[in-house]
Amino acid sequence: METLANLESFVRSAESGSFSTAARRLALTPAAVSRNVAMLERNLGVRLFQRSTRKLTLTEAGERFLQAIEGNLAGLQAAIAGVATDQGEPAGTLRVSMSPTFGIDHILPLLPAFLARYPRIRPDWQFENRQVDLIAEGFDAAIGGGIELAPGVVARPLAPAHIIAVASPAYMKGRIPPADPAGLAALDGIVMRSSRTGRVRHWTMRNAAGIEVPSALPETIITNDPAAMCRAATLGLGATMVAVPDVLAQLEGGTLVRLAPKWYADAGSISLYYASKTLLPAKTRAFIDFVAEAFRRERLAERFAGSLA
Incomplete structure (x- = not known):
């Protein structure tokens, strides 16, 4: 009887064409996945993969075997998970x-x-x-x-993932706190460029009445990380717009203050x-x-x- 580990290693390797990718999915080392597949081949007495330095390719026997077991693997995994849930400690x-x-x-x-x-x-x-x-x-x-x-x-x-405008008390000293998104235009802006799209993200803010207004924060400083934006704001470099969880500690500690307090963007x-x-x-x-x-x-x-x- 084959072990589930050997079967999982074979199926994930066949799906990805790589022992390394299969290993990441299974939280194993590539060597362990390779050993599991080799053991499966030895026990079955057939070669399941053609191996090269670049990729794995299923043999004809490997393709037949994959078709035979692929649809049943999820059922086996679910059955094992169910037994663990009912009788065993999470591990x-x-x-x-x-x-x-x-x-x-x-x-x-x-x-x-x-x-x-x-x-x-x-x-x-x-x-x-x-x-x-x-x-x-x-x-x-x-x-x-x-x-x-x-x-x-x-x-x-x-x-909720709500985006708000914040700045440090030192930066806002002597400045008029903006009461709405339009007032952000008078401040230095710390904004974020998306690593995925390459575009600077600007938000449309809303209030409790449902009125929506585009934020007008200038692109004075551009970064690609929310933590860097928060840090730049605490350093007094300008105002920024970030998710509430990312600045909750600073707001509660007083190192940042909220701007346009009745307005937020819904992400x-x-x-x-x-x-x-x-x-x-x-x-x-x-x-x-x-x-x-x-x-x-x-x-x-x-x-x-x-x-x-």
Whole structure:
């Protein structure tokens, strides 16, 4: 009887044409994936791949075998996950992607309590400003906002993603605080250029009455990272527009103040993203429920809402 690890290594390698890519999806080393496939070939007595320095190519026998098992692999994985959920303690490597500022400020502090509750889970968390492909890259979950849903991925909203204008008290000293988006035009602007599109992002702001007005923040300083924008603002270099979670600590500590306080831009929701499966692995379900519970307990949805300030 073949092990699930050998079958998973074969299927993921066939899908990607690479042991290295399959290894990233399975949270293994390329050498381990290669060994699993070699063991499967040895046990079956056939060669499943033609190997070259550039890529893997299925043999005729490999193509037949892939067609025979590919549709059944998900069922086997779900069955194993279901047994673990019902009878076993959540365990294993938990791969999660999140943005650096949001993840470090609001998710990483949850880790001590999470590991105290689930000591057999091993976090493998990636902090980066990009949208990952959960399924292709082998992530169990991702946290972020404005992510396009790929087939097979679902989103669980946690809090609103509201963008507000801020500046330091020192920068605003002697200046008239803008009461609406039009007033931002008189300030030095710290804006963000998208690494994906190459364009500078400008926001349309709204108020409680539903009136929408384009923000008029000048492009005085351009960067590509929200953390850099916040830091530049605290240094007194100008005003910037960022998500509430990224500046919550500075606002509460008084190092930044909100401008045009009745106005905000709506960027959608901050959500937990995970692959849609009939039975989620116990480790993934534990993480999703733990984070959602923490957001409710800390009232983060309300604290992140620029519309309530």
